[in-house]
Amino acid sequence: MSDKHNPYVVAPVRKALSVLELVAERAHDVSLATVTRELKIPKTTSFRYLQTLTEAGFLIHDLVNDKYSVGPRFRAIAKADTSLHRLRKLARPHMHALVAEFNETVNLGLMFDGNISYVDIIEANQSLRIQGRVGDRHPLHSTALGKAILAHLPDAQRKLHLARPLALRTSRTLTDVETLERQLRQSLKLGYATETEENDDGATCVGAAVLDDIGYPIAAISLSAPRHRMPRETLAKAGARLAAAAHQISAQIAAA
Amino acid sequence: MSDKHNPYVVAPVRKALSVLELVAERAHDVSLATVTRELKIPKTTSFRYLQTLTEAGFLIHDLVNDKYSVGPRFRAIAKADTSLHRLRKLARPHMHALVAEFNETVNLGLMFDGNISYVDIIEANQSLRIQGRVGDRHPLHSTALGKAILAHLPDAQRKLHLARPLALRTSRTLTDVETLERQLRQSLKLGYATETEENDDGATCVGAAVLDDIGYPIAAISLSAPRHRMPRETLAKAGARLAAAAHQISAQIAAA
DNA sequence: CATGCGCGTTTCGCCAAGCGGAACATGCGT
DNA sequence: ACGCATGTTCCGCTTGGCGAAACGCGCATG
Structure with missing residues (x-):
């Protein structure tokens, strides 16, 4: 499957998981701009995925610093x-x-x-x-x-x-x-x-x-x-x- | 935000995370039918999300038993x-x-x-x-x-x-x-x-x-x-x- | 103090992909 | 051998995901 494109893959899900991976693997809180720059996606796209992951509890949004980090739902299911x-x-x-x-x-x-x-x-x-x-x-x-x-x-x-x-x-x-x-x-x-x-x-x-x-x-x-x-x-x-x-x-x- | 609908949420991402949560929290491998039944979504939708999560490495698909379980990428970022x-x-x-x-x-x-x-x-x-x-x-x-x-x-x-x-x-x-x-x-x-x-x-x-x-x-x-x-x-x-x-x-x- | 820039948020129109039902394939149990 | 449940594939539809542009805000600089 790695050399064959899987037609059933839902692209937004795939990309949102890349956002989650970036935030979880970064040692510190991540900004929308950092996600946009490092994943090379439009900032409205970054914005949507960050909002979705936050709404689902997989990330949390620090409104003071406008940074995102790993959230309680991710930690709960990981645990x-x-x-x-x-x-x-x-x-x-x-x-x-x-x-x-x-x-x-x-x-x-x-x-x-x-x-x-x-x-x-x-x-x-x-x-x-x-x-x-x-x-x-x-x-x-x-x-x-x-x-x-x-x-x-x-x-x-x-x-x-x-x-x-x-x-x-x-x-x-x-x-x-x-x-x-x-x-x-x-x-x-x-x-x-x-x-x-x-x-x-x-x-x-x-x-x-x-x-x-x-x-x-x-x-x-x-x-x-x-x-x-x-x-x-x-x-x-x-x-x-x-x-x-x-x-x-x-x-x-x-x-x- | 819990009593106000967030218009920026990407619905497929939200639903796919529900699938991931179900599999991660279940004590044993999960079938497509179980996901379909428990999340009350069409089986082609279940199928797509399971394929996407597997492609991303968040789940693995046991082809022998047709069951899904938590995959290496999820465990790596959790760790x-x-x-x-x-x-x-x-x-x-x-x-x-x-x-x-x-x-x-x-x-x-x-x-x-x-x-x-x-x-x-x-x-x-x-x-x-x-x-x-x-x-x-x-x-x-x-x-x-x-x-x-x-x-x-x-x-x-x-x-x-x-x-x-x-x-x-x-x-x-x-x-x-x-x-x-x-x-x-x-x-x-x-x-x-x-x-x-x-x-x-x-x-x-x-x-x-x-x-x-x-x-x-x-x-x-x-x-x-x-x-x-x-x-x-x-x-x-x-x-x-x-x-x-x-x-x-x-x-x-x-x-x- | 004013201006420019970077960042985050909102808006809008487009179009393609996500959706779900139906059909098909497979395997298992009776 | 047949029926049923499960998983996979197909197809047409429509709507929502997308991304550019605009807007708002705050900070740094001159």
């Missing part, structure tokens, strides 16, 4: 991207180790819009396996990922989540808040959460929360297997291993 | 911005302390395109003071900032810079490479560089390099004063203090 990229990077070796040990699918998920969002999945090398998909959303209350996160939330936040209607996913889905709260307290003690056919028939999962440096649950990892491959002892062993892995990931995150 | 922002933030208190102690102007500069670029300046509280401007470019060989950086460059890089024509800024500008090399070696020993009326008539400056964690000079700080306010003892004292400040800034940078 989001860095955090997520780093979380995945730190978690992956642990997930691979868990798959190697148990030969079951291991998932990394985040809480997003009051649900669990699957961020990364490393699949077991078996024909019969629990198969989530990256990008899928599932409820908090009926997944091991979700329950692990709920267990570590501050009381007020957890109560808010559990106050919402709790969907029946299977006949075994827990929807009684008191029962759930009791289970979550137990999970907090154990260091891992479990769900048995609460989200998908035939599936058992065990999950553990990944915490930030102040103990807030930012993600969770889980291991999923068909129920018959998860006798009580295996579940407890997997739970302990997930808790240890989640703890290591949390420590690595905090060490930055 | 550049973070680094510069952090450098300024770490340096500022040290610069303020130096101004407080000597009551002369203190500058932070970077090497940029073979010149020194002034990034931040804290001015002395005196009528007669040396007045640079943020954004100004000056030669390496005739400024304390530049000489401090040159002193710490690897031999090959320093030789390349000194091989270029060395402009006469004042009658005292050094242009003989051997003399400069000898002075730079001395600066390396002292921990600071000086220039006396080599860049501006009447001005004396002393500067020290800020190094990264592998010892490469990424920036420099300097103090500028009218020559008569800089007797030999003051110069030496300022030099030692600048060296100490630069060293502390370097350590803070490395501690991340």
Whole structure:
């Protein structure tokens, strides 16, 4: 594509990104005149792109000095991207180790819009396996990922989540808040959460929360297997291993 | 501006940034269909913006899974911005302390395109003071900032810079490479560089390099004063203090 | 103090490119 | 094998992105 002109490129977008790059890479605030001179574009064009990037929050306009610099939206998404990229990077070796040990699918998920969002999945090398998909959303209350996160939330936040209607996913889905709260307290003690056919028939999962440096649950990892491959002892062993892995990931995150 | 429509905003740019935000904030790779659904835009429009952002390097397109994720150009400028922002933030208190102690102007500069670029300046509280401007470019060989950086460059890089024509800024500008090399070696020993009326008539400056964690000079700080306010003892004292400040800034940078 | 210049902002007419719907291509699931 | 969802290509339309010119403002200079 570098030697072939892409007919779908929207030229104003391309040029505005050049303006953003110039401002972000310059060590100091940039004037409209500097943008015009260095990118060799008409000053009304510079003016429009600077206004657009500022309106979108990617730049800020210092009205006193008539200079532009990087804005909060750019920094926010840069930080989001860095955090997520780093979380995945730190978690992956642990997930691979868990798959190697148990030969079951291991998932990394985040809480997003009051649900669990699957961020990364490393699949077991078996024909019969629990198969989530990256990008899928599932409820908090009926997944091991979700329950692990709920267990570590501050009381007020957890109560808010559990106050919402709790969907029946299977006949075994827990929807009684008191029962759930009791289970979550137990999970907090154990260091891992479990769900048995609460989200998908035939599936058992065990999950553990990944915490930030102040103990807030930012993600969770889980291991999923068909129920018959998860006798009580295996579940407890997997739970302990997930808790240890989640703890290591949390420590690595905090060490930055 | 939030309750008033800005007529200069370029709509495609604004919308494309929304696409970039969506992808950067999503914890996993995003499909064209997801962008279309979540931003409620026609799929050909999604397609165009995704192609444009990818062409610009802000996103990458995983052709196997037909998913988009954050690309190298976005990460590069995010990193550049973070680094510069952090450098300024770490340096500022040290610069303020130096101004407080000597009551002369203190500058932070970077090497940029073979010149020194002034990034931040804290001015002395005196009528007669040396007045640079943020954004100004000056030669390496005739400024304390530049000489401090040159002193710490690897031999090959320093030789390349000194091989270029060395402009006469004042009658005292050094242009003989051997003399400069000898002075730079001395600066390396002292921990600071000086220039006396080599860049501006009447001005004396002393500067020290800020190094990264592998010892490469990424920036420099300097103090500028009218020559008569800089007797030999003051110069030496300022030099030692600048060296100490630069060293502390370097350590803070490395501690991340 | 007046003038000129540089910079940023506003206006205006032009035209081409951005837009979006439709059609097409592909791959996957049933 | 068929239907559906997703991604890509095509096409005609219209409107908004463009850039030159004009205007406003502030600063430097004589």
